[in-house]
Amino acid sequence: MSNTMIGVIGGSGVYDLDTLEDKRWQAVETPWGAPSDKILTGTLNGVPMAFLPRHGRGHVHSPSSVPYRANIDALKRLGVTDVISVSACGSFREEMAPGDFVIVDQFIDRTFAREKSFFGQGCVAHVSLAHPTCPRLGAACLGAAREAGITVHDGGTYLAMEGPQFSTLAESRMYRDGWGADVIGMTNMPEAKLAREAELCYASVAMVTDYDSWHPEHGAVEVSDIVRVLTGNAEKARRLVGRLPAHLGPSRAPCQHGCDRALDHALLTAPGHRDPALLKRLDAVAGRVLG
Template sequence: MTGVKLAVIGGSGIYDIEGLEGASWQTVETPWGAPSDAILTGRLAGLDVCFLPRHGRGHPLPPTEVPYRANIAALKQLGVTHVLSVSAVGSFREEMAPGDFVVVDQFIDRTVNRAKTFFEAGLVAHVSVAHPVCADLAARAGAAARSAGVTVHDGGTYLAMEGPQFSTLAESRMYRESWGADVIGMTNMPEAKLAREAELHYASVAMVTDYDSWHPDHGEVDVNDIRRVLAANGAHARATVAALAADLAGAAPGACATGCATALDHALLTRPEARDPALVAKLSGIAGRVLGNG
């Protein structure tokens, strides 16, 4: 797939990957500040890849304080075209058991304290997130996970909560029974929305660690249980990333059916004469393709 550069956003168990050639940590600054950490770059299975620790190495950042705009902007600056999010989630479905992977295709955004757009007063834009993940990249990620020996569920609605606390029992039941969510996590929003604004192909592989608090046989969420499942899933996650990199490196070029790379074509509302020049300059790395200053 000509010109593809893959980024993986996830934890430390993801970027400690065998076969990464020419690995080096790069410090990146963006108009929205520094990302969560330096970014590990290299080549994997013949493909240029980047690894970004979402919470920083050692996990110093809680979900609300992850610099989502800086993370996406930094990846865009490095020439990334495709982003795979790997994250831990709780499950609302009996069949989506701890240890399984869910290839998410929809989101419910319940976060309230995070900056969710690159566009501000002076340049207004509205992108469609009706289909918030790249269908092509999601399908490839699911196939890669299966090749790694994981039980994979294709499609699922991810409810993004603010955190850092886990759900109450009443909330867990509501999300499961009334809202129809399949998994719950704290990090994929506004990450997915920002990736769409940046015209990046984005897919999310959610690693189930627990049953949230709704399940009568499993009780409340225990962070120690989550750690144990994540540790067990580490090898599967790394194998998934390696298989996806090999797939993308050998894929024939083709247009994305979801339209990720052209998401801004009809999104800008502010007329050119009314645009804030400083904001236009700030957005050059994100929207330069449609602003003419990239």
């Protein structure tokens, strides 16, 4: 058994977690640069928690400029064991209406302007991403959402686009009808990939703000409309997060889905050929297997 530490990455509209006790903002240095912001640490019902606003307080990072590697490394460095991603999204499904939450369990990654791995030349690794979220953690989020009175959908495919522009009508129709995506957003990739490489359990809570541009009765996405829904979604997200400690508890067994052992068979570069400089940068995310 080990101690639970819940990490929450807050998306658009979620820049603080005012329910934490003994909270303080602290700077965390990483070999991948500075995270999006200082990290708010504290406890909730006796369980340690860390909160990181993905876009920074004041929303200073675009989806493409978010320092994803630094964010995941910083959470791992602090001792986080379970990461809950909270993010705004558009919906491709009539039944997934604005104000609803979706517990995402699959991704289609269409991003192209971001660093997507901690590994590379000098230390090559390939982790499995067939099931990119942790079912145990997703179930905890689902239960917490239902207890909080939130309309929540269990399972959904998240299309990650580069942005920062919203989809064209043709793209929206293709993602919905041709590719079978359920929601669309700009930030869960490469975040989920990096969390897996860092051996962190990861769950994605997508907060629906709009119907993208496919819906004939709702027209194009307007930021002013999204902001109005974001305010209500942020309050719901805080209610959900407040119920997570009761679901996860202060201690945890090894993940039954293997998230915390994702690197067991992932490293391909022979020890004698590994780049010492890269290994030094990997001390937090891969220290368990690199010694």
